[in-house]
Amino acid sequence: MKQDIRNREDIRLLMEKFYDKLLADESISYLFTDVAKIDLEHHFPVLVDFWDSILFQSDTYHKNAMKPHIDLHQQSPLEPHHFKTWLGYFITTVNELFEGEKAELARQRATSIATIMQIKVIEMKNNR
Numbered sequence: 001m002k003q004d005i006r007n008r009e010d011i012r013l014l015m016e017k018f019y020d021k022l023l024a025d026e027s028i029s030y031l032f033t034d035v036a037k038i039d040l041e042h043h044f045p046v047l048v049d050f051w052d053s054i055l056f057q058s059d060t061y062h063k064n065a066m067k068p069h070i071d072l073h074q075q076s077p078l079e080p081h082h083f084k085t086w087l088g089y090f091i092t093t094v095n096e097l098f099e100g101e102k103a104e105l106a107r108q109r110a111t112s113i114a115t116i117m118q119i120k121v122i123e124m125k126n127n128r
C-alpha cells in the first residue's frame with residue numbers, strides 16, 4: 001500500500017517525478033526550457049515551499065504564484081491544452097506515488113489553482 005505525502009522530502013520526490021514527465025513532453029517542456037529558461041536547482045525549492053504551505057501550512061511560500069504565469073503567458077501563450085497536460089501529469093504522478101488525505105488535497109488544490117490560472121489568462125486575452 002502507498003503512503004500519504006508526509007513531509008518536504010515527499011513533496012520534493014513528487015515534484016521531481018512530475019517534472020520528469022513535463023520536461024519529456026515537447027508540447028509543454030519548451031515553456032520551461034526555452035521561454036522561462038528555468039534553473040531547476042532554484043525552481044524545485046520554491047515549488048517545495050509552495051506545496052509545503054498548501055499541504056502542511058508551513059508558511060514557507062510568500063510570493064504570488066499567479067504572477068510568473070501571467071508573465072509567461074505574455075511571452076508565449078498558455079493554451080487550454082497546456083493546463084490539461086500540466087494537470088494530467090500532476091494527478092498521474094500523485095497517484096503513482098501516494099495515497100491518502102494529503103494526496104487528495106494536492107489533487108484538489110492543483111485542479112482549483114489550474115482552473116483559476118486558466119481563467120485569469122483567458123481574461124487577459126479578452127482585455128487585450
Ligand code: HEM
Nearest residue numbers: 031032036046047050063065068078082083086110113114
Ligand atoms: C499551463 C500550466 C503551467 C505551466 C506551463 C507552468 C509553467 C511554469 C514555469 C515556466 C514556471 C517558472 C516561472 C519563472 O520562474 O519564470 C512556473 C513556476 C511556478 N509554477 Fe507553474 N505552470 C503551470 C501551472 C501551474 C499550476 C496550476 C500551479 C499550481 C497549482 C503552478 C505552480 C507554480 C509555482 C508555485 C511556481 C513558482 C512560482 C514562484 O517562483 O514564486 N504552476 N510554472
